[in-house]
Amino acid sequence: MSMSWIWVLIVGAIIGAIAGAITNQGKSMGCAANIIAGLVGSSLGQALLGDFGPQVAGMAVIPSIIGAVIIVWIVAFIINRI
Template sequence: MGLILTLIMGGLIGWIAGMIMGTDIPGGKIGNIIAGLIGASLGGFLLGSWGPSIWGVHILPALIGTILLIAIVSIILNMMHRRR
């Protein structure tokens, strides 16, 4: 049950971060989950564990990490698109 809740939380974090950034995450719902999980790990690594926690995921570091991840991926995709 913990894995399912973690995937749901990753999807929610990815979706919220995409709304804040105003850009779609490539891959749709699966992309949201992947971005949320990687972003949560990145945020936890960079910022530690502080703020409110739901299902073991600290919301603020996860959200900040996911926003950072989306920004980096968007920059890379824009650079690759310009080369064509």
């Protein structure tokens, strides 16, 4: 069971890193922020768009990346406003 959580964290970090690269915010994000953006973005993307496309570690890749991009944009907007 613990290996599945490790796999989810790794995939979440990769999704968060991809979202950071797409939004040009990846340089300022650390590993923990990538994981959080990837996991929260995955939940948001799948809630909004469903679970179409390839799946890795229980996450639909395309909706997860789209959701993570939305999360990164929102967080970057809030941080830049402060």
